[in-house]
Amino acid sequence: xxxxxxxxxxxxxxxxxxxxxxxxxxxxxxxxxxxxxxxxxxxxxxxxxxxxxxxxxxxxxxxxxxxxxxxxxxxxxxxxxxxxxxxxxxxxxxxxxxxxxxxxxxxxxxxxxxxxxxxxxxxxxxxxxxxxxxxxxxxxxxxxxxxxxxxxxxxxxxxxxxxxxxxxxxxxxxxxxxxxxxxxxxxxxxxxxxxxxxxxxxxxxxxxxxxxxxxxxxxxxxxxxxxxxxxxxxxxxxxxxxxxxxxxxxxxxxxxxxxxxxxxxxxxxxxxxxxxxxxxxxxxxxxxxxxxxxxxxxxxxxxxxxxxxxxxxxxxxxxxxxxxx
Amino acid sequence: xxxxxxxxxxxxxxxxxxxxxxxxxxxxxxxxxxxxxxxxxxxxxxxxxxxxxxxxxxxxxxxxxxxxxxxxxxxxxxxxxxxxxxxxxxxxxxxxxxxxxxxxxxxxxxxxxxxxxxxxxxxxxxxxxxxxxxxxxxxxxxxxxxxxxxxxxxxxxxxxxxxxxxxxxxxxxxxxxxxxxxxxxxxxxxxxxxxxxxxxxxxxxxxxxxxxxxxxxxxxxxxxxxxxxxxxxxxxxxxxxxxxxxxxxxxxxxxxxxxxxxxxxxxxxxxxxxxxxx
Numbered sequence: 001x002x003x004x005x006x007x008x009x010x011x012x013x014x015x016x017x018x019x020x021x022x023x024x025x026x027x028x029x030x031x032x033x034x035x036x037x038x039x040x041x042x043x044x045x046x047x048x049x050x051x052x053x054x055x056x057x058x059x060x061x062x063x064x065x066x067x068x069x070x071x072x073x074x075x076x077x078x079x080x081x082x083x084x085x086x087x088x089x090x091x092x093x094x095x096x097x098x099x100x101x102x103x104x105x106x107x108x109x110x111x112x113x114x115x116x117x118x119x120x121x122x123x124x125x126x127x128x129x130x131x132x133x134x135x136x137x138x139x140x141x142x143x144x145x146x147x148x149x150x151x152x153x154x155x156x157x158x159x160x161x162x163x164x165x166x167x168x169x170x171x172x173x174x175x176x177x178x179x180x181x182x183x184x185x186x187x188x189x190x191x192x193x194x195x196x197x198x199x200x201x202x203x204x205x206x207x208x209x210x211x212x213x214x215x216x217x218x219x220x221x222x223x224x225x226x227x228x229x230x231x232x233x234x235x236x237x238x239x240x241x242x243x244x245x246x247x248x249x250x251x252x253x254x255x256x257x258x259x260x261x262x263x264x265x266x267x268x269x270x271x272x273x274x275x276x277x278x279x280x281x282x283x284x285x286x287x288x289x290x291x292x293x294x295x296x297x298x299x300x301x302x303x304x305x306x307x308x309x310x311x312x313x314x315x316x317x318x319x320x321x322x323x324x325x
Numbered sequence: 326x327x328x329x330x331x332x333x334x335x336x337x338x339x340x341x342x343x344x345x346x347x348x349x350x351x352x353x354x355x356x357x358x359x360x361x362x363x364x365x366x367x368x369x370x371x372x373x374x375x376x377x378x379x380x381x382x383x384x385x386x387x388x389x390x391x392x393x394x395x396x397x398x399x400x401x402x403x404x405x406x407x408x409x410x411x412x413x414x415x416x417x418x419x420x421x422x423x424x425x426x427x428x429x430x431x432x433x434x435x436x437x438x439x440x441x442x443x444x445x446x447x448x449x450x451x452x453x454x455x456x457x458x459x460x461x462x463x464x465x466x467x468x469x470x471x472x473x474x475x476x477x478x479x480x481x482x483x484x485x486x487x488x489x490x491x492x493x494x495x496x497x498x499x500x501x502x503x504x505x506x507x508x509x510x511x512x513x514x515x516x517x518x519x520x521x522x523x524x525x526x527x528x529x530x531x532x533x534x535x536x537x538x539x540x541x542x543x544x545x546x547x548x549x550x551x552x553x554x555x556x557x558x559x560x561x562x563x564x565x566x567x568x569x570x571x572x573x574x575x576x577x578x579x580x581x582x583x584x585x586x587x588x589x590x591x592x593x594x595x596x597x598x599x600x601x602x603x
Contacts, residue, residue, distance in 0.1 A: 149540045
């Protein structure tokens with residue numbers, strides 16, 4: 001019961017947020033210089049008066065604004081995200097074709113940074129003041145300040161262009177016609193650099209948080225009790241300290257999900273990863289606003305999904321939490 | 326121990342401060358060091374750093390002086406970082422102060438509003454705003470401010486909530502001071518320290534955000550920025566990696582310096598606060 005109620009609440013909240021984003025999108029299109037018909041005509045590459053009039057009529061731009069908003073929201077609610085004149089296809093079709101690649105990339109980066117961050121942070125806290133702690137702390141500080149697109153470019157130079165260890169760009173080897181495990185391995189090799197560079201900043205963030213959180217827990221009474229019971233330090237760290245210290249890190253991971261999805265635009269642009277981030281960049285270059293706004297909408301939906309995952313994680317880590325939506 | 330002494334004992338913070346002072350000096354002296362436009366084609370393209378005295382850091386893909394670009398970029402980065410942080414404080418502080426002081430329905434509404442902006446992928450929103458308003462100094466500052474104010478609002482709200490029931494605030498209510506006056510003269514002055522700390526860290530993330538935007542080609546087309554320089558060198562990574570490397574290094578050092586100073590300020594001004602932040 002608790003879980004279903006919680007999921008329903010979360011879902012309702014997510015739908016509200018998506019509704020607000022659809023309204024925001026509607027307002028943004030109208031904030032663009034020139035009216036939407038001119039923008040669309042620009043996308044289609046023609047702008048004579050008759051065509052403009054046709055566009056206005058077809059998209060109801062001659063109707064009152066509230067009615068236009070209603071039509072727009074109705075479209076978004078059925079995942080009709082508009083039409084891309086550049087690609088001559090519905091926006092939703094273009095986006096959903098690219099979505100799996102982005103889910104793979106952001107999911108891998110999210111998992112990697114959470115696991116690595118928690119492990120490194122806990123390690124640093126256990127060896128506080130020693131060389132390995134300093135090394136982890138300094139590394140976290142450095143990666144926290146490194147521009148994402150730059151570390152992506154530089155790792156491309158080092159690991160793929162100079163050393164030749166990993167593929168340079170793309171999702172899989174073109175023309176290799178691999179299937180099954182061989183194809184998965186090939187995609188995996190292409191995934192390493194994008195996922196690692198996207199995850200580095202977040203790894204640094206979570207490691208710092210975990211370290212601070214572990215040090216805070218270290219003085220708590222239940223930790224002293226565990227030590228007094230004669231449990232080995234490894235068991236105390238893993239079962240008593242880490243489980244409690246991890247909670248603020250998971251919270252932070254939920255808050256940071258938006259940044260992760262946004263960061264994918266940069267990573268995908270550098271590595272020519274065929275996801276919606278790269279699509280956003282292409283739409284930007286081609287001034288294809290309907291695709292741009294569609295990607296924005298879908299990536300917001302992805303953030304809500306990530307938030308849901310972290311909430312569920314939170315419940316796994318801390319069974320005391322029941323509702324908390 | 327006074328805050329200043331605590332700051333001075335922090336080695337990282339001092340290193341950050343030195344870096345930052347150097348950077349500000351470069352930004353201020355920039356126009357006299359390199360009076361001509363950084364966009365001018367001054368030499369052969371793809372010259373490596375240290376190869377020629379006239380271009381100590383080499384030239385880029387079109388033969389522009391990289392050192393001149395870096396110096397002019399420093400001005401833009403610091404300016405945008407500072408101005409957009411001020412603008413986001415101007416949004417976040419009132420929202421947080423009102424929510425925290427008024428409580429109840431107003432607090433609920435304002436916090437839902439804040440949460441909404443925190444859920445949206447901020448970089449994607451910034452891209453959309455700049456693309457639609459057309460890239461310019463103003464649109465970039467607006468975009469960065471719109472995506473960076475929510476943490477400020479949350480911070481100020483928390484501080485204000487804890488201050489609201491203090492005796493001196495209750496005294497001000499009792500003597501009949503108006504609510505705006507109480508917020509402005511009694512409550513907010515006591516939240517300055519955490520706001521300063523957060524502000525210094527926000528300048529760092531604003532600079533990162535600006536450089537990411539201009540890397541994607543969304544910089545102000547009239548300004549030479551570090552992000553643009555990294556992006557412009559991208560096509561020739563294999564044979565001329567330094568064209569992208571150097572401006573990225575400049576961004577890294579600037580952001581690192583600001584983070585170090587911000588953390589130093591945090592330890593100096595709020596010794597009781599934990600280091601973790603969101």
